[in-house]
Structures are given as C-alpha cells and as structure tokens.
Amino acid sequence: MAKRVCFVHYHEIGLKGKNRSSFENQLVTNLHRALHEWPVDAIKRISGHILVSTEDGEATDEMAHAISRVPGVARVSLAYVCGLDQEEYCQAAVRALGEAGDFESFKVHARRSSTGYELHTLDINRLVGGVLCKEFPTKKVEMHHPDVTVCVYVVQGNVYVYADSMPGVGGLPVGTAGKVVTLLSSGFDSPVATWMVGRRGATCVPVHFSGRPMTADTSEWLCQDIVRALAPSGMVGRLYVIPFGQRQREISLAVPQSLRIITYRRVMFSVAERIARIEGAKALVTGESLGQVASQTLDNIAAVNEMVSMPVLRPLIGSDKQEIMRRAEEIGTYDISCQTADDCCTLFMPRRPETHARLDQVHEAWDSFDHNAMIDDLVDHLEYVDFDQCPSYRAPRSLKRRHRELGPRDEFPEGQAGEQ
Ligand code: ATP
Ligand code: MG
Numbered sequence: 001m002a003k004r005v006c007f008v009h010y011h012e013i014g015l016k017g018k019n020r021s022s023f024e025n026q027l028v029t030n031l032h033r034a035l036h037e038w039p040v041d042a043i044k045r046i047s048g049h050i051l052v053s054t055e056d057g058e059a060t061d062e063m064a065h066a067i068s069r070v071p072g073v074a075r076v077s078l079a080y081v082c083g084l085d086q087e088e089y090c091q092a093a094v095r096a097l098g099e100a101g102d103f104e105s106f107k108v109h110a111r112r113s114s115t116g117y118e119l120h121t122l123d124i125n126r127l128v129g130g131v132l133c134k135e136f137p138t139k140k141v142e143m144h145h146p147d148v149t150v151c152v153y154v155v156q157g158n159v160y161v162y163a164d165s166m167p168g169v170g171g172l173p174v175g176t177a178g179k180v181v182t183l184l185s186s187g188f189d190s191p192v193a194t195w196m197v198g199r200r201g202a203t204c205v206p207v208h209f210s211g212r213p214m215t216a217d218t219s220e221w222l223c224q225d226i227v228r229a230l231a232p233s234g235m236v237g238r239l240y241v242i243p244f245g246q247r248q249r250e251i252s253l254a255v256p257q258s259l260r261i262i263t264y265r266r267v268m269f270s271v272a273e274r275i276a277r278i279e280g281a282k283a284l285v286t287g288e289s290l291g292q293v294a295s296q297t298l299d300n301i302a303a304v305n306e307m308v309s310m311p312v313l314r315p316l317i318g319s320d321k322q323e324i325m326r327r328a329e330e331i332g333t334y335d336i337s338c339q340t341a342d343d344c345c346t347l348f349m350p351r352r353p354e355t356h357a358r359l360d361q362v363h364e365a366w367d368s369f370d371h372n373a374m375i376d377d378l379v380d381h382l383e384y385v386d387f388d389q390c391p392s393y394r395a396p397r398s399l400k401r402r403h404r405e406l407g408p409r410d411e412f413p414e415g416q417a418g419e420q
Pocket of ligand 2: 185186187
C-alpha cells in the first residue's frame, strides 16, 4: 500500500528571490521543532514544496494540523507516495477521492516538475480522470469549480497524489525577519499582536511588566501560559518579566494622577527598548488599537512613543476588539486572557486618566522623579524564563537572573487563578 506523507505548500517564500533557499531552510528547521513529538523520518525540500515523511510511512491528520500552524505554511496535504507505475498512482487517486468526504463534482490536476516523465500532464489528467469516472460513476467532472481537485504531482521519480488540503497560517518562517521585543500583558490584544508579527517571520521576545511585589504574580503565570500556547508557531524563546509594582508606587506619588498611566508607559517603553538593545531586536511591538482605551489616543501614543528611537509596530492599530478576540481563539490564547489578573496596568490607576496629554505637562511630570535611575534599576532587576520552542531564538550572553518557571495555570495556588 502507498505510503502517506505530508506535502507542504508555501506561497510567499517562492517570491523571495535570492533569499529563497534560506527561507526554505528556516521553514524546514521550524517544522522539525514543531513536529518533535512525532516519529518524523525526514523533512526535505522537493521542487518548491516540503515533504515530511514518518518512520512508519503513515503521516496523520494530527501531524498535518501541527504543520498548518507553522508560519510560512500556506497549505498542507496528506499525500500518497507512489512510484511511476500508472496502475499504482491511479489506485491512490481512487483512495484519495474516496476519502474526500461529501462531494458532487471533481477534476484531476496533474503536474510534472520536469519533462522527463513519459506522459504529458494532459495525458495524466485523462488517464487518472478515466479511472475515477469508472469508480465514481454518479459524480460529475467539473473543470471550473469542482468540489474536489485530485492533484497528481510527478516529481523526482515519484508521484504524489492528494485530494484535500488543510489551510495553513500563511506568512513567513519565524527567524527570517529578525528579532522584535513585544510588550506582553495577559490581555487579549498583545498575545495576538505578538502572533501577528511572528507570523511575518519575526522572532518574538515578550517583555511583561508585573505589579509584583504590590500584586500577586498571577499575571506572570498567565503570560507564561500564553507563551506556551504560542508554542506550535515556534515564535517565542524567552519571556522577560519586570517587577514594576514598587516603581509604580513611586511614580504615583510623584506625578499628577491624570498622567500616571502615560508616565508608567514611558518607563515601560524605555525599559523595553533597553532590553531590545541587549537582545539585538530591531523594533518594539504593542497590542494597541486606536482609541480602544485612554492611553491609546493619538496624543497619548505620541507622548509615549517619543521615549524610544526604534520603530514601534502596532499590528492591531486598526482592528476592532471582536476581530482581535476571534484571532485570540484561533491561536489558543483566548481562554488564558479571559482570566483576569492584576498586573502593572491595574495598579495605582487614576480615576480620570488623561486622554489628550499635553507634552509640556508630560515632560514636567517626567522630570519630577529620577526616571533614569528608575529605568537603570528596572533593567538591572529584570528576570527571564526560557522556553525550548523557538529554533531561531539566540539568547544574549550577558544576563544572569532567571525567573522561576511557573507551571500551567491549573496548578495555580488556590485563590489566585482566574478570579475576578
Ligand atoms: P492588552 O489586551 O494587550 O493588555 P489593553 O487593551 O489592555 O491591551 P493597554 O493596557 O492600554 O491595552 O495596553 C496597551 C499595550 O501596552 C498592550 O497591548 C501591550 O502591548 C502593552 N502592555 C500593557 N500592559 C502591559 C504589561 N503589563 N506588560 C507589558 N506590556 C503591557
Ligand atoms: Mg492590558
């Protein structure tokens, strides 16, 4: 019986000219990592596709699903691998169509990677189509919009046959766009923003500001859970945690109430940029969406943005909350973000935050405390936890202080998790 492999399709990498082979190699590396729990025999490039074969020759839907979540993958098909024997690949086509679920119409689409094979693609279409018409006499052949397309792909001495594809997440392989530092809270937005830049090929280094020691460390657990939820995409290798509670208290005593949030955020951006420089990251990423909350008006965004000189990417700036929540469900972070936890954002909140900050007032508040010493101290006391799930992540050499690795959220100490 013909073996089954996962046949991986990608679109955009094909457009990358000279970089194409490094993009493909990165995708192969990332697939190895994403499939490390499966008995993979080989992952190799063939003629504009990637083939994943298993030791037992029985690639499964679950494997295809894992592959579909890896950035760079446009589609994945479970394909039968046959020799050049016509009888063999026609039988594989019969099986593939038989497994395609409910359908009324079909067509055959043959391709050859070289002209070395004796039959032309039109001949293959006719041959395989004839066999399928006999086996499925009640079904129609439909050239324009068939319910199912049976693909017969002749490449390097083999014929791959499949009738069904699972859509992938698309984008580009993580590790091909450089590193970014993402500001990660346990809310809905920033995990989605992280995922979106990761899907465009960035290796993501999240930084979380916790309210510790003024709050419990629940938000830190949730952020670790979020990083684990993003594991199938292979985009995060390390999470930084900055205990910010004490410093927020100092800020809340020093600056006018209405400017507290902007001042916290100026400190957060400055610390994140320092971490980005340590990491060799080239941009910051936030989950801001225009006008969503007080700190996300254009005036306030400007008052915070002026702290940093590197680009700040805001992939959700034009998204509505509903769209963001839908994406959070797709990427597996929704349930985690549903659990509320105090973090630095809920600590020492003003009753009436400024929505249109005036820069002169912001600057006056900023100069009313020793912000440089505070930023230095926060960077000196950063903590981090590593996750073995991102092949493209390279850690900087210079850091020593590790954060405790926290278990999944169902191991929360009683009374901490998921409480409103
Ligand atoms: P989110 O759902 O991402 O928390 P939000 O709607 O709560 O966003 P804000 O609290 O204004 O909005 O945060 C805007 C952005 O600032 C977040 O998307 C995130 O990138 C960053 N941010 C907020 N809180 C934190 C935090 N505790 N640590 C790190 N970054 C944060
Ligand atoms: Mg938030």
